[in-house]
Amino acid sequence: MKSSTKEFRSAASRALADVRLQQAHEVVYNGFHQARLSAASDTEDWEAQRTLGKAIKDHTIANLDYYLDMLATNVEKNGGKVYFARDAADANAYVREVAEKNDVSTVIKSKSMVSEEMGLNHVLEADGIEVVETDLGEYIVQLAGEAPYHIIAPAIHKTKAQVADLLAEESKSERRESPEQLTRQAREMLREVFQRADMSVTGANFAVAETGSIVLVTNEGNGRMATSMPRIHVAAMGMEKLVPSAADLSAMLRILIRSATGQRISAYVTMVNGPRAHDEEDGPEEFHLVIMNNGRDRLLRDNSLREALNCIRCGACMNSCPVYRKVGGHSYGWVYPGPIGSIVSPVLTGLRDGAKLPAASSLCGACHEACPVKINIPRMLLELRSQTAQGEPDRQQMASGFGERMTWKAWRQGMMSRSRFEGGASVGKLITAPLKRDGWLNKVPPPISGWTDSREFPAPAVKTFGKMFAERKREKNGQ
Amino acid sequence: MHSENARDSTLRANLFVTCLVDQFAPNVGMSVVNILESRGIEVYFPFDQTCCGQPAFNSGFRNDARPVASRFLDIFEETEGPIVCPSGSCVAMVRNFYKDLFRGYPDELARAKRLSERIYEFSEFMVDVLGIEDLGLSTDIDATYHRCCHLLRELHIDEQPAALMENVEGLTVKPMERNEVCCGFGGAFSVKMSDVSTAMLNEKLDNVLATGASTLIAGDTGCIMHMQGGLRRRGADVQVVHIAELLDAKSDLNQSVKR
Numbered sequence: 001m002k003s004s005t006k007e008f009r010s011a012a013s014r015a016l017a018d019v020r021l022q023q024a025h026e027v028v029y030n031g032f033h034q035a036r037l038s039a040a041s042d043t044e045d046w047e048a049q050r051t052l053g054k055a056i057k058d059h060t061i062a063n064l065d066y067y068l069d070m071l072a073t074n075v076e077k078n079g080g081k082v083y084f085a086r087d088a089a090d091a092n093a094y095v096r097e098v099a100e101k102n103d104v105s106t107v108i109k110s111k112s113m114v115s116e117e118m119g120l121n122h123v124l125e126a127d128g129i130e131v132v133e134t135d136l137g138e139y140i141v142q143l144a145g146e147a148p149y150h151i152i153a154p155a156i157h158k159t160k161a162q163v164a165d166l167l168a169e170e171s172k173s174e175r176r177e178s179p180e181q182l183t184r185q186a187r188e189m190l191r192e193v194f195q196r197a198d199m200s201v202t203g204a205n206f207a208v209a210e211t212g213s214i215v216l217v218t219n220e221g222n223g224r225m226a227t228s229m230p231r232i233h234v235a236a237m238g239m240e241k242l243v244p245s246a247a248d249l250s251a252m253l254r255i256l257i258r259s260a261t262g263q264r265i266s267a268y269v270t271m272v273n274g275p276r277a278h279d280e281e282d283g284p285e286e287f288h289l290v291i292m293n294n295g296r297d298r299l300l301r302d303n304s305l306r307e308a309l310n311c312i313r314c315g316a317c318m319n320s321c322p323v324y325r326k327v328g329g330h331s332y333g334w335v336y337p338g339p340i341g342s343i344v345s346p347v348l349t350g351l352r353d354g355a356k357l358p359a360a361s362s363l364c365g366a367c368h369e370a371c372p373v374k375i376n377i378p379r380m381l382l383e384l385r386s387q388t389a390q391g392e393p394d395r396q397q398m399a400s401g402f403g404e405r406m407t408w409k410a411w412r413q414g415m416m417s418r419s420r421f422e423g424g425a426s427v428g429k430l431i432t433a434p435l436k437r438d439g440w441l442n443k444v445p446p447p448i449s450g451w452t453d454s455r456e457f458p459a460p461a462v463k464t465f466g467k468m469f470a471e472r473k474r475e476k477n478g479q
Numbered sequence: 480m481h482s483e484n485a486r487d488s489t490l491r492a493n494l495f496v497t498c499l500v501d502q503f504a505p506n507v508g509m510s511v512v513n514i515l516e517s518r519g520i521e522v523y524f525p526f527d528q529t530c531c532g533q534p535a536f537n538s539g540f541r542n543d544a545r546p547v548a549s550r551f552l553d554i555f556e557e558t559e560g561p562i563v564c565p566s567g568s569c570v571a572m573v574r575n576f577y578k579d580l581f582r583g584y585p586d587e588l589a590r591a592k593r594l595s596e597r598i599y600e601f602s603e604f605m606v607d608v609l610g611i612e613d614l615g616l617s618t619d620i621d622a623t624y625h626r627c628c629h630l631l632r633e634l635h636i637d638e639q640p641a642a643l644m645e646n647v648e649g650l651t652v653k654p655m656e657r658n659e660v661c662c663g664f665g666g667a668f669s670v671k672m673s674d675v676s677t678a679m680l681n682e683k684l685d686n687v688l689a690t691g692a693s694t695l696i697a698g699d700t701g702c703i704m705h706m707q708g709g710l711r712r713r714g715a716d717v718q719v720v721h722i723a724e725l726l727d728a729k730s731d732l733n734q735s736v737k738r
Contacts, residue, residue: 009672016678029657304579322661326678360672362665362679363537365632379579382537389539400539408540414529415498415547421529425502440711450673454680455708458503465496465505469512469524 001119001147003349004333008356012327024157025325028150032319035262036370043258053255053373056248057310061240064300064309067209068291071242074212078274080287084239087294088118095120095201095234098288099129102232104199110216110226111135112203113151113313114236114292116335117348120201132193134222136186143170149329151336152260152315157328190222200226200284204237205312206252207289208271210245214289216270217257224270233284235272239291240309252312255372259314295348304383308343310373317367317377323360332357339367339377346384355388355399407447418466428460435459491521493555495564495598498530499700507700510727511565511601517728518609525554533572536580538667545587548580552590555598561608562598565723567630567699570600575633600630601723602698606639613646614726618734622725623655623692625683625706627699631659640698640722647725648737653690657682664705680709688715694732695719 004011015021040046060067072082085091095118099107107129109115121131121142133142137154141147143166148154155163160179167185168175176185202223204214214235216223227233243249257266276283299305318324318338329337334345334354342361346354358381367377389405391398414424435441436459443449444457451457463471492515496508512522532548535541551573555562564570577591605611624644630636644652663669663679670676683706687695695710695717697703707719724730 012672013674016674304582322663322679322682323675326675326682359668360675362628362661362663362668362676364628364661364665366628366659366661369632379576382539382576382579385537385539386541387539390542404538405540408535408538408543411535412543412547415532416529416550418527418529421498421501428502440708448670450670451708453673454677454712455669455705456711457708458704460502461505463505465501465508466524466526466528468505468509470526472509472512 001116001335003345003353005345005349005354005357007333008327008331008360011331011333012360015328015331016326020159021157021328022326024159025328027156028153028319029325032153032261032315033370036259036316036319039258039262039264043254049251049255050372050374052251053312054310056243056251057312057373060243060248061300061306061309064239067242067244068239070209070244071207071212072289072291074210075274075287075289076212078212078287079277080212080274080289082289082291085290085292085294088292091118091236091290091292091294092120092123094288094290095236096123096127098232098234098286099124099127099199102198102286104129104232106130106132106193106197107199107201108193108197108226108230109133109135109138110200110202110218110223111138111154112201112236113148113335114203114238115201116148117292117294118236120236132190132197134190134194134220134226135218136183136220136222139186139190140166143167147330147335149337150315150318151313157330194225194229197230199232199234200230201234201236202226204235204241204289205256206249207237207242208244208246208249209242211273213246213271213273215249215253216272217253217260217266217268218270219261219263219267221268224268227270227272227284228282231284232286232288233272233275234288234290236290236292239293239296240311241313256312256314259316259370259372298347299344305343305347305380307375308340308347308380310375311340311344312373314372316370316372317375320366320370322364322366323362327360339381340375343377343380343384346388351384351388352399355384358382358384358388403447422464422466425460425464429462432459490519491523491560492604493558493560493562494522494524495528495531495555495562495569496524497564497566497569497700498534499704500565501529503704504700504721506730507565507721507723510721510723510730511563513727513729514605514614514723515563517614518611520609523558525558527554531569531572532580533569533576534666536572536576537665541580544580545584548577548591549587552587552594555594556590560597561604562594563601563604564598565601565698565700565721567600567627567634567636568701570598570603571629571633573598600634600636600698602630602639602643603634603636606642612642614643614728615737616646616726616728616734617648617737618725618732619649620694620725620732620734621651621653621692622694622696623653623687623690624658625655625662625687625695625697625702626659627697627702628661630698636698643722643726644696647734650725650734651692652696653692655690656686658686662702662706664702666701669705677709680705684709684713684715687717693717696722696725698722
């Protein structure tokens with residue numbers, strides 16, 4: 001997927017001005033966020049489960065080569081094929097080749113964010129292959145020609161009326177009204193495609209190294225149909241999305257599902273152990289697992305960012321994020337929105353263009369508190385701000401302007417001596433004296449002029465605390 | 480746990496007042512001094528202090544933040560005993576983020592760790608160190624409370640200010656919707672992403688005004704400036720006060736010592 005992380009500010013402004021989108025965003029807080037909070041409070045040892053989840057992911061990522069090797073060996077033992085893709089283009093080439101070899105004309109997809117990274121739908125469509133998303137939300141955004149708005153609720157920004165229009169247009173049938181009718185309509189449309197598809201492409205919520213299984217968590221059953229009906233099943237995963245053992249999987253499922261939707265268990269948890277065996281009645285003839293890097297090694301190599309690979313893509317950080325709730329998913333300009341996206345997207349697509357994303361945070365910490373594997377997202381946002389502000393030696397991605405750099409140099413000069421600090425306060429007081437109205441200013445100059453677009457700014461106090469305290473001390477001593 | 484010491488009149492606290500309080504809200508600092516002195520604590524203010532380095536650090540300019548933070552260490556290493564600071568954000572900087580700022584600087588890292596063990600946010604110091612929850616105050620203020628982000632989620636300080644407020648006789652703290660959600664300040668974020676910050680502020684202020692409270696209490700001066708500035712622009716007659724001002728019998732608020 002092409003990145004437009006650079007356009008964050010203009011995209012955010014458009015979303016902020018869109019009243020309907022602002023209403024739609026409320027559901028992430030009132031719905032998903034609250035659901036997660038109650039699921040967490042209903043789980044007796046929730047904090048211990050988060051700690052365990054973090055430990056499992058820390059361990060896996062620290063031994064990633066070992067577990068990837070184990071996973072590949074076991075997938076092959078189960079009769080599947082494994083392809084390690086360097087990047088999106090490499091992964092696309094492999095999937096195209098599989099499709100071509102098998103004369104595939106229709107591909108059904110179960111939700112996969114990695115395939116969004118690849119931009120796979122467009123690649124296959126360019127080859128004349130029909131590609132149909134089968135997760136209802138994904139299907140809706142596909143019909144609308146848009147990218148997912150949220151990693152677990154891709155069409156959260158669409159109204160019932162918009163969905164009705166999209167489905168009516170696609171099916172060339174009567175426009176339906178109620179959610180039940182619309183779901184039935186989509187079901188009928190998708191059922192037909194399921195029956196004739198030759199190949200499926202799914203994601204993987206987890207892969208289990210010791211068993212060579214991939215695991216899909218869904219609520220609609222489309223994942224199960226996609227992995228059992230077509231002749232060929234291709235699963236695509238980021239190289240970080242594995243756990244060592246089935247016991248680890250069980251621990252991770254507990255926290256993933258509660259954190260994503262607040263459910264204790266999703267309607268379907270599908271485990272795929274390779275292609276159909278000789279004594280089995282259904283399942284695909286071929287199973288391929290594409291394990292993609294696509295810049296993840298840059299996270300892996302950076303001690304201060306590695307923790308981002310612990311992410312299990314539950315969406316809890318975006319549901320808790322007050323910035324996401326204002327700017328919405330599309331403003332972030334790439335596959336992964338919200339707090340974790342503000343780390344992953346710039347590193348995977350380019351820090352210089354993506355520098356706006358780590359800046360788009362008040363560092364409130366709601367994401368860190370919500371994360372089921374306790375990823376310290378604010379800390380990494382700060383890390384990326386540092387790498388983009390002053391450059392990081394081996395990446396040379398400095399994105400700050402000359403003016404900003406000079407401002408901070410001046411700030412530093414001011415803070416390195418108490419007399420300059422007092423001097424700055426006196427100058428500030430002098431300049432603002434004629435402009436202030438009971439201690440407040442209606443306009444301030446750059447670089448902080450943005451403040452007074454919507455807020456008054458406090459004028460510097462008549463006396464600094466330092467001066468007040470010194471005077472008080474003198475008075476006391478005089479007594 | 481240290482409440483025995485509290486009665487020891489020789490206890491000294493070193494005040495790190497923060498650059499924002501120093502320059503924009505000195506009364507908050509004076510309230511901290513008044514409260515501590517009223518409990519027999521001698522307040523020492525290291526006069527050379529300026530800033531902990533957080534503004535530059537948060538903007539990514541660590542090379543500019545580091546010397547300022549080193550200077551902060553120099554100044555407060557000269558002191559002995561607890562350091563009290565009326566800001567969750569600045570305490571979080573020292574306690575949580577100096578680790579990152581001084582990564583690769585083992586000497587400063589060790590010094591920062593030692594210093595972080597004796598720095599306390601104001602309400603934390605009152606309740607956890609001094610063991611004081613009741614300052615013997617009474618008031619008729621009708622208020623609501625905003626849980627500032629760094630206090631709540633970086634330092635996990637939430638019960639302490641609640642306990643201090645609960646023990647002010649006659650104080651009404653009206654429940655506010657989404658009182659844990661950020662006001663949109665975020666330092667440079669408020670000017671760099673002014674429109675996003677404003678949208679967050681507006682949600683916060685709607686929730687504040689919906690309580691009908693005349694006073695909004697909070698624990699961090701940046702957030703207070705932000706919310707007060709927004710309320711003023713709206714023409715809303717709500718005053719935003721720091722919890723130290725609320726708890727200071729000598730401040731201009733309408734409260735007094737009981738009996």
